[in-house]
Amino acid sequence: MEDNSLEKKFSNFIVIVSILIPVVVALLFSVKLKDYGYEVKPLSFLPPIYATINGITAVVLIAGVLAIKNGKRILHERLMRTAIALSIAFLVMYVAYHMTSDSTKFGGEGIIRPIYFFLLITHIILSIAVIPLVLITFVRALANKFDKHKKIAKITFPIWLYVAVTGVVVYLMISPYYVN
Template structure:
């Protein structure tokens, strides 16, 4: 059964946008700082297993799933089916969260992955990687803000934020998969 009425959470309606944005930015900043430390400063451990080495493939699968759910969510909102839109976007959020958990576990054991490719692929890879990293840092607060605005019933602002959030989230999800395949081709 589809719903044409947006779903809101009363508790969020009582939280000001400024306060919600402050909390979102604080959480996002701490998470990004942790990831930078984990990947570039902590270094990997000596522990290795088949499970750990299979996590990049799982990450690519989870990013692919997020992409598909986002596209289905976009299609649902174009049809003004708020319930399906919400379910697909929440599922995309869950798959992205599972990706993040898997990513953290992998980099906790593996550390930084150097790129061995030479020639033209090297600047292409680093362009994709750098834009992916920058936009992944920005997309987390954008996603959380979009969800806050939707569930707080601030739909006009939700639409404006989400028009930017969707393409950025899609770019981050798709380039995550592209990075995986490029790394595998040169491993």
């Protein structure tokens, strides 16, 4: 029964964090420090860094799945913790960039335009949806509920991987339109 109490203990935390992160990000996304009198240089160097972090996250996620399939539980755990840390680092840099820089408009035309917006919209929606999935998956592993962990991980992994990969693709598609 100890394991169930661990899941219950974290359930409110997961709900709060899953709501708070998208709300805070949306609010901070609309905050421009220069509008509040702060003289800050745009952090225009961040997008290629956080896009790279997304790419590394994708590689770490795949390595984590391969590790567990090969029975390397400790390596799997370390890789998943690394993927979470990378995702947090991405989020901090993403918010910092948008608080110091104007949004970049996508300039592509033709068929590439709806493809870009499809990828961007699904990326954003799934990046919100993956927050509780990652947290629930992680807590179930901490609680040693590996059957439940494995069940939700089969849902979490492809969504998280999609978010990481599309983050890179969206960056590559919009990068020609960044202004330094």
